[in-house]
Amino acid sequence: MSLRALRTLHAIARHGSFARAGEAVGLTQSAVSLQVKSLEDEFGARLFDRSRRLPVLTEAGKIVLAKSEEVLALYDRIPEALGDEHALAGRLKIGAIQTALSGALPDALITLKRAHPRIRVHVVAGMSAELAAQVAGGELDAAVTTEPVRPHPPDLVWTPLYSDRFWLVAPKGNERKDQRELLNELPFIRFDSRAWAGRVIDRELRRQRMTVREEMVLDSQEVILHMVEKGLGVAIAPLSDDARLHLDLICLPFGTPQLTRRIVLLERQDRRTERLAEALTHALIEAGGRGAGTLEAVSAQGSP
Structure with missing residues (x-):
């Protein structure tokens, strides 16, 4: 079983088509189809109903999607588990609004790299609402955004950074x-x-x-x-x-x-990369305190 094929399966479920999923994971549409076929052959079940214009998960597909989320979450936690408290390791994919990219985030990333050189951080830019949807969909581990206002995706938590x-x-x-x-x-x-x-x-x-x-x-x-x-x-x-x-x-x-407005670190409630995100949070609060407005106390907030 290929972990990449499972990630592709999740991308199809999020984006609604093989073509858009391919763009998200860096594969051609035909390569996405081959990965789906390999999963179907392995599990002996059709994962998508292809009789419609857009693919729809079958009942078997929904089961594989739910169970594979646990598999991927466990796999992503392996580097973090191997590192000790003072030598965190792993991959962290984050989003950030433009003001954070030109403000506190660069200094925070420098601080994080010095303290934990084995953490790899991938950064994408976007508006708060777009980044929140990507965090909720599992495309990002966390995002530096404005504190959420309604409407916003459910099942998100956030930690105040600065104002x-x-x-x-x-x-x-x-x-x-x-x-x-x-x-x-x-x-x-x-x-x-x-x-x-x-x-x-x-x-x-x-x-x-x-x-x-x-x-x-x-x-x-x-x-x-x-x-x-x-x-x-x-x-x-x-x-x-x-x-x-x-x-x-x-x-x-x-x-x-x-x-x-409060700038926050936005995460899903399951917090699959909690220790890595916590290290980034401390670095952002330190950087935000140097160049931003009022520093907020660190406390995770649920969606209002």
């Missing part, structure tokens, strides 16, 4: 204007509401009955700030204290009281 505060940012030359004047008079560059931070901003704008003249919707905070620096409009964004001090922009506290 950012929300600011209305505007180009220089508008120092005499208050928030309402800035939002009414200048084009608004909106943080994409698919991102959790974007939803928080939208909710507060509605609560304060602030009207905006929207001209752009972007999902990259770095790009949003660059647009504001070029004088193309105003925006609302969560910023660490360190990042804000390096901006050549007007920054006004946004929200009454000022809104904050």
Whole structure:
């Protein structure tokens, strides 16, 4: 039995087709089909109903999927079990939002590598909601995201790392204007509401009955700030204290009281790589405390 074939089986179940599963695991569609056939030959049962446009798991397929999850989880824990407390080893696949990638995460990875050189970390970028879905689906072991807001995948837990505060940012030359004047008079560059931070901003704008003249919707905070620096409009964004001090922009506290967001390490409840993720958590809290906002106490939270 091939562990890779079992991982492919899980990818098909998550993505809904052989082609998309192949893209996720780095195989051609024909190679995915061959791996499924090898599993069916080994177990003597059809795992998918192929009579429909998209493959559907049979009852036998559902059993193999559930049982193989235990097998893969046990296998992934072997490197961790071989390492002692002071020499952790294993693979950790994590996701991170852009502000973490340009902020605390690089320093945290350096700290982690120095303390535990046998840990291998693979990093992918994304928005919080997308990364949460990948953690829930087992594609990522953990993700550095904004604290989840509804709706979010169930069965997730998170550990607070550090906090950012929300600011209305505007180009220089508008120092005499208050928030309402800035939002009414200048084009608004909106943080994409698919991102959790974007939803928080939208909710507060509605609560304060602030009207905006929207001209752009972007999902990259770095790009949003660059647009504001070029004088193309105003925006609302969560910023660490360190990042804000390096901006050549007007920054006004946004929200009454000022809104904050917690950056968290998001995991599944089963926490298959708990010791590795715990080491990363400590490194992130240390790095976040150096360059971000208020440091939060470390306590795992269940989904609200």
